[in-house]
Amino acid sequence: MHLFVPRYQVGIDSRAKNVELLLDLRQNNVQMVGIYGVGAVGKTTIAKALYNNIVHCFNEGIFLENVCEMSKTNEGTIQLQNKLLSKSLRDSCSNVNSIPEGITMIKDRLCRKKLLLVLDDVNDREAIENLLGDCDWFAAGTKIIITTRDKQVLNTLGNLGVYKVEELDFHESLELFSWHAFRRREPEAAYRQLSMQFIKCANGLPLALKVLGSLLRGRNHYEWQCELQQYEVIPAEGIQNILKKSFDRLEQIEKDVFLDIACFFKGWDKAYVVNMLEACGLCPNSVIPKLIDKSLITVDQFGKLSMHDLVQQMGREIVRKDSLEYLGQRTRLWYYKDALDVLNENTGTDKIRGLMLCWPEPEPRMMHLDAKNFKKMKNLKFLIVRNVHILRGLEYLPNGLRLLDWSDHSSPLPSTFHPQSLVELNMPYSHITLEEPFGQGIRLENLKYIKCGSCESIMEFPALCTPNLEVLDLSKCKNLIVVDESVGSLDKLEIWNLEGCEKLQTLPRSLMLRSLRYFDLRDCLMLEKFPNILPGMESLQTLLLSRTGIKGLPSSIGYLTRLEKLDLSYCQSLMDLPDNIYKLQHLSVLEISHCTKLKIDRRLTYHPFGSEYGFLKLEYLNLNNCENLTELYLLMMPDYFPELQYLYLDGSNICMIPESISRFARLRRLGIKNCKQLQKIPRLPQSIRTVCAMNCISLNSQSLSCILSQAREILGISPDKICQGARSDISVDPQSSNRLSHQSVLSSLPFDEFASEAKRSISEDEDIDCKFILPIIDIPKWFNHQSVGNSISFWVGPRFPKFAFCIAFGPEAQRGGFVCQVYLKINGCKKSINVFSHEEEVCDHLWLFSKSHWELQKQLNDSNPSKWNHVEVVCNLDSPDGGESLPTFIKGCGVHVKCTCHPQTFDFFNANNDNVDDDFRQEQRSAVWNILNVSKREICHLMN
Structure with a gap:
C-alpha cells in the first residue's frame, strides 16, 4: 500500500x-x-x-x-x-x-x-x-x-x-508557494512581488512555503502586506512548532550556545565566537559540532557561522516568549525597538545576558541615557551598539562584559569599569583613551581583540597586561604618537594594524612577536625608524611599509624567514636595502616602486648564491619609478630569482637590460613603460607573454625587431604563411576595406570532420594569451590581413586557428586617456575579447595581442558554426570615465590567422567561373547573405 x-x-x-x-x-x-x-x-x-x-x-x-x-x-x-x-x-x-x-x-x-x-x-x-x-x-x-x-x-x-536535504531553490520555492496560495504553478501578476518577498522569508523550507501560501490564499493585497509586516517580526506559529522540536531536545548548555548565535552571532567568524563563548564557560568547541550535526547551524567555507533564517527566528521567538510583556525580563535583546525601550525606560534587569542596538536609519540615533543605565544589568555579557550617539557620558558598565562593541562612542569609558573578563574591545571612531581603564595595572587575561581604529583621542598606546592579545587594530588613529615597549613582546599577537597613523613616531625598539602574521604600517608618514627584529620571529608573512618615512631597514630583517610580502613602495626617504634582505627566501612579492632615493648598488651582488641567500620564491618584483635605478645589477644574478614571473621597471633611468635576462626562465611580464633612456633590450626568455614598452623613445630598431620576432615565435606564426585571399588595405581608400571580394571561402573537409578535429585541438594546442605594446609605427608585414581604420574581417572553418591582432595608433594623440575595447564578431555574435586602458596620451604605438585558443573556440562554438564562419574584429575607443565614444585615432589594424579565405583572384559571385561547383557557390552565398542580412538583389547591387 x-x-x-x-x-x-x-x-x-x-x-x-x-x-x-x-x-x-x-x-x-x-x-x-x-x-x-x-x-x-x-x-x-x-x-x-x-x-x-x-x-x-x-x-x-x-x-x-x-x-x-x-x-x-x-x-x-x-x-x-x-x-x-x-x-x-x-x-x-x-x-x-x-x-x-x-x-x-x-x-x-x-x-x-x-x-x-x-x-x-x-x-x-x-x-x-x-x-x-x-x-x-x-x-x-x-x-x-x-x-x-x-x-x-x-x-x-x-x-x-x-x-x-537542501532547501528548495528560487524557482521550486515560487512554484510550491504558488500552488498553495493560488492553486496554480505561478503567482498571479498582481501578487508576484509580494510572493517573492514571502519566498525570501521562507528561505526554501517546504513547510514554511506551504504554511505561508495556505495562510494567504484568498486574501486581498492589503491583507498580504499586513501579514508580511507581521511575519517579519513574529514568525508564523505553525512553522515554529515544527522547528522548535530540534531545540527542545538540546541540553541546557547547547540551548544557551544556540540562542547566543541565533540572537547575536549569526554570520560571525566561528573561531571568534568560540573565544567569546568559551569565556562564558559554555564549552563551544564541543557544543557547536553537535548543533551542526543537528542541522541547527552550519559553518561556511569562510569559517563563518550560519543558520537558516527560519531556524534563527525560531530561536529568537523562544527568547521573546520568555517574557512577552516585560522586555527587561528577557535574556537577550536584539531587536532595536525593544533595546531602545529598555534603555529609554531604564527597565533593564540582571536577567539580560546580551543587548544589541543597531539603529537601521542612515543618520545616527541621538539618545539621552541615565548615566547608570547599565547598573541593573549586572549579568550583561554582550553589548553591541551601532549608529547610536549618547548625549552624556556613562558612569557604569558591567565588569562581566565579554564583548564591548560600540562604534562612535562619544565619551570616555567609565573610570569604574574594570573589565577583567573582556574578550573584545571594538570601539572604532570613538572618543576614548586606553589609559583608563586599561592602563591601571589590571591583568586582562581574556582580552584577545582590541579594535579601536580611527579613534582620534588616542595619542599613546599604554603598557597593558594582555598576554593573550591576538588582534591589535589602531588603524587611522591620526594622533597616535607612541606605542609602549611592552607591545613588542606580546607572544600571542597575530595581527597588528597601524595603517594611517600619520603622527606615529615611536615603536618598541625591538620586536619579539612569535605569532605575528600581519603587520601594517602603511601611511605612517612620520615613522623614520623600523624596530630591530629579534631571532625567533618567524611567523610574519606580510609586512606593509609603503608611504612611511623610514630611511632604511635593520639588518635583522633577515630573521623574518617566513615573510611572503614586503611593500616598501613610496618610501621616498629610503636610501638603501640591507645585505640580509637576500635571506628572505619565502618572499613572493617585493614592492619597491617610487622609492626616489633608493640606490641598488653592486654590494648586493657580492653574496655567493647558496642555501642562505636568494629570493627563491619571488614571483613579483616592482621597481617602478625608482629614479636612481640606472643599472640592473640584480638582473645579473638569475639564480637568485628562479621563480620570477613579473618584473616592473617603468619610469626608471636604465639604459640597457642585461643579457642575463634571457635566463629568467619563468618571466612572463616585463614592464618598461616610460624608460626614456632605455636603448637596448636583448633576447627575452621564451616564457615572456607581455611586454609594455610604451614611450621608450630611445629604444633602437634592432631591439624592437627582436621583440617582434620573439612575439611571432611565441604565437607559432611562420612569416611565409601568407593568406592568398588576404590583402593589405593600408594603402587604399578606407571605404573599400569592407568590400566582399576578399570574403571568399574554401574548405575541403566535411563539417563533422572539422568539428571533431576542433575538439581535439583545444587540448593539443598550448593556450597563449599575450600582449606587446611597442613604439612602432607600421604594422609588420607578417600580419596577413591588414586594414585602414578600426575593423577587419576574415573567414575561418569550424576550428578557430591561432590568432594574433594588432592596432596601430596614429600620430594624433588622444589627450586625457582612453579605453580601447576590442570586440570579436563571429557569424554576427559579438563579444568583447580585450580591454586596453591608458591614462596618458598615446601616439605612434603598436598594440599586439593574442587570445587563448580555448576562448576563441568557445565563442566560435556558441555562434552556430558551419564550414565557413565570418569573423570581424572591431576596436572602439571610449573615454575613461565611461562617457561617449571618442573619435578614432587608430591608423589601422592587422590580423595574422590561418584563415579559409580564398585567393583574391577568385570571385565566387561570378556565375561563369568554372572552377567552383554549384553547391559551394550556393553555400557561400547563403553564408554571406546571413551575415550581412541583405537580399540577393542587394548583394548583386553591391557587386556592381
Missing part, C-alpha cells in the same frame, strides 16, 4: 532519486541510507515518495513514523516493535511484552525477508538498536532508510550512505 504524500510536491522526485542512487537497488546487499537536514525541509516527504517508488521491489515495506517521540518511553518503543513485526509478517497478533523480547523476535522472524524499512525522525542510536539491532539481521537485498535532524546519529552507524 502506498503512503499518503500531500499534493503539490515540488522538488521531491529529484531528491528522492538521489537517495535511490545511494540505496543502489542493483546490488543484492543490505544497504542503509541516512537522510538528514533541518526540521521542515522535507525529509519525511522524500522518504515517503521514495518508498512509494520502490516498495514493489521488496517482499514487504514498513514505514515507522515519529520514532523519536515514541522511543522516549519503553511503552512507545514496544509499540514500534509490535508495528514492525505485524507489518512485516502481516500478523496482527504480534504481542511484544518487553524491549529485549521484541529485539529477539525481530531478529528471529525478519531474517529471511527482503524488506524496505524506513525509520522516520530518529534522534538517537538506541532507538535504532531496539528496532534493527546492528542492521545485520536482515536478508540480502534489504534496504533501510533513516531520517533525522541529527547527523551524529548517522555517524554512529558506520558504513552507510548519507544524503543532506
Whole structure:
C-alpha cells in the first residue's frame, strides 16, 4: 500500500532519486541510507515518495513514523516493535511484552525477508538498536532508510550512505508557494512581488512555503502586506512548532550556545565566537559540532557561522516568549525597538545576558541615557551598539562584559569599569583613551581583540597586561604618537594594524612577536625608524611599509624567514636595502616602486648564491619609478630569482637590460613603460607573454625587431604563411576595406570532420594569451590581413586557428586617456575579447595581442558554426570615465590567422567561373547573405 504524500510536491522526485542512487537497488546487499537536514525541509516527504517508488521491489515495506517521540518511553518503543513485526509478517497478533523480547523476535522472524524499512525522525542510536539491532539481521537485498535532524546519529552507524536535504531553490520555492496560495504553478501578476518577498522569508523550507501560501490564499493585497509586516517580526506559529522540536531536545548548555548565535552571532567568524563563548564557560568547541550535526547551524567555507533564517527566528521567538510583556525580563535583546525601550525606560534587569542596538536609519540615533543605565544589568555579557550617539557620558558598565562593541562612542569609558573578563574591545571612531581603564595595572587575561581604529583621542598606546592579545587594530588613529615597549613582546599577537597613523613616531625598539602574521604600517608618514627584529620571529608573512618615512631597514630583517610580502613602495626617504634582505627566501612579492632615493648598488651582488641567500620564491618584483635605478645589477644574478614571473621597471633611468635576462626562465611580464633612456633590450626568455614598452623613445630598431620576432615565435606564426585571399588595405581608400571580394571561402573537409578535429585541438594546442605594446609605427608585414581604420574581417572553418591582432595608433594623440575595447564578431555574435586602458596620451604605438585558443573556440562554438564562419574584429575607443565614444585615432589594424579565405583572384559571385561547383557557390552565398542580412538583389547591387 502506498503512503499518503500531500499534493503539490515540488522538488521531491529529484531528491528522492538521489537517495535511490545511494540505496543502489542493483546490488543484492543490505544497504542503509541516512537522510538528514533541518526540521521542515522535507525529509519525511522524500522518504515517503521514495518508498512509494520502490516498495514493489521488496517482499514487504514498513514505514515507522515519529520514532523519536515514541522511543522516549519503553511503552512507545514496544509499540514500534509490535508495528514492525505485524507489518512485516502481516500478523496482527504480534504481542511484544518487553524491549529485549521484541529485539529477539525481530531478529528471529525478519531474517529471511527482503524488506524496505524506513525509520522516520530518529534522534538517537538506541532507538535504532531496539528496532534493527546492528542492521545485520536482515536478508540480502534489504534496504533501510533513516531520517533525522541529527547527523551524529548517522555517524554512529558506520558504513552507510548519507544524503543532506537542501532547501528548495528560487524557482521550486515560487512554484510550491504558488500552488498553495493560488492553486496554480505561478503567482498571479498582481501578487508576484509580494510572493517573492514571502519566498525570501521562507528561505526554501517546504513547510514554511506551504504554511505561508495556505495562510494567504484568498486574501486581498492589503491583507498580504499586513501579514508580511507581521511575519517579519513574529514568525508564523505553525512553522515554529515544527522547528522548535530540534531545540527542545538540546541540553541546557547547547540551548544557551544556540540562542547566543541565533540572537547575536549569526554570520560571525566561528573561531571568534568560540573565544567569546568559551569565556562564558559554555564549552563551544564541543557544543557547536553537535548543533551542526543537528542541522541547527552550519559553518561556511569562510569559517563563518550560519543558520537558516527560519531556524534563527525560531530561536529568537523562544527568547521573546520568555517574557512577552516585560522586555527587561528577557535574556537577550536584539531587536532595536525593544533595546531602545529598555534603555529609554531604564527597565533593564540582571536577567539580560546580551543587548544589541543597531539603529537601521542612515543618520545616527541621538539618545539621552541615565548615566547608570547599565547598573541593573549586572549579568550583561554582550553589548553591541551601532549608529547610536549618547548625549552624556556613562558612569557604569558591567565588569562581566565579554564583548564591548560600540562604534562612535562619544565619551570616555567609565573610570569604574574594570573589565577583567573582556574578550573584545571594538570601539572604532570613538572618543576614548586606553589609559583608563586599561592602563591601571589590571591583568586582562581574556582580552584577545582590541579594535579601536580611527579613534582620534588616542595619542599613546599604554603598557597593558594582555598576554593573550591576538588582534591589535589602531588603524587611522591620526594622533597616535607612541606605542609602549611592552607591545613588542606580546607572544600571542597575530595581527597588528597601524595603517594611517600619520603622527606615529615611536615603536618598541625591538620586536619579539612569535605569532605575528600581519603587520601594517602603511601611511605612517612620520615613522623614520623600523624596530630591530629579534631571532625567533618567524611567523610574519606580510609586512606593509609603503608611504612611511623610514630611511632604511635593520639588518635583522633577515630573521623574518617566513615573510611572503614586503611593500616598501613610496618610501621616498629610503636610501638603501640591507645585505640580509637576500635571506628572505619565502618572499613572493617585493614592492619597491617610487622609492626616489633608493640606490641598488653592486654590494648586493657580492653574496655567493647558496642555501642562505636568494629570493627563491619571488614571483613579483616592482621597481617602478625608482629614479636612481640606472643599472640592473640584480638582473645579473638569475639564480637568485628562479621563480620570477613579473618584473616592473617603468619610469626608471636604465639604459640597457642585461643579457642575463634571457635566463629568467619563468618571466612572463616585463614592464618598461616610460624608460626614456632605455636603448637596448636583448633576447627575452621564451616564457615572456607581455611586454609594455610604451614611450621608450630611445629604444633602437634592432631591439624592437627582436621583440617582434620573439612575439611571432611565441604565437607559432611562420612569416611565409601568407593568406592568398588576404590583402593589405593600408594603402587604399578606407571605404573599400569592407568590400566582399576578399570574403571568399574554401574548405575541403566535411563539417563533422572539422568539428571533431576542433575538439581535439583545444587540448593539443598550448593556450597563449599575450600582449606587446611597442613604439612602432607600421604594422609588420607578417600580419596577413591588414586594414585602414578600426575593423577587419576574415573567414575561418569550424576550428578557430591561432590568432594574433594588432592596432596601430596614429600620430594624433588622444589627450586625457582612453579605453580601447576590442570586440570579436563571429557569424554576427559579438563579444568583447580585450580591454586596453591608458591614462596618458598615446601616439605612434603598436598594440599586439593574442587570445587563448580555448576562448576563441568557445565563442566560435556558441555562434552556430558551419564550414565557413565570418569573423570581424572591431576596436572602439571610449573615454575613461565611461562617457561617449571618442573619435578614432587608430591608423589601422592587422590580423595574422590561418584563415579559409580564398585567393583574391577568385570571385565566387561570378556565375561563369568554372572552377567552383554549384553547391559551394550556393553555400557561400547563403553564408554571406546571413551575415550581412541583405537580399540577393542587394548583394548583386553591391557587386556592381
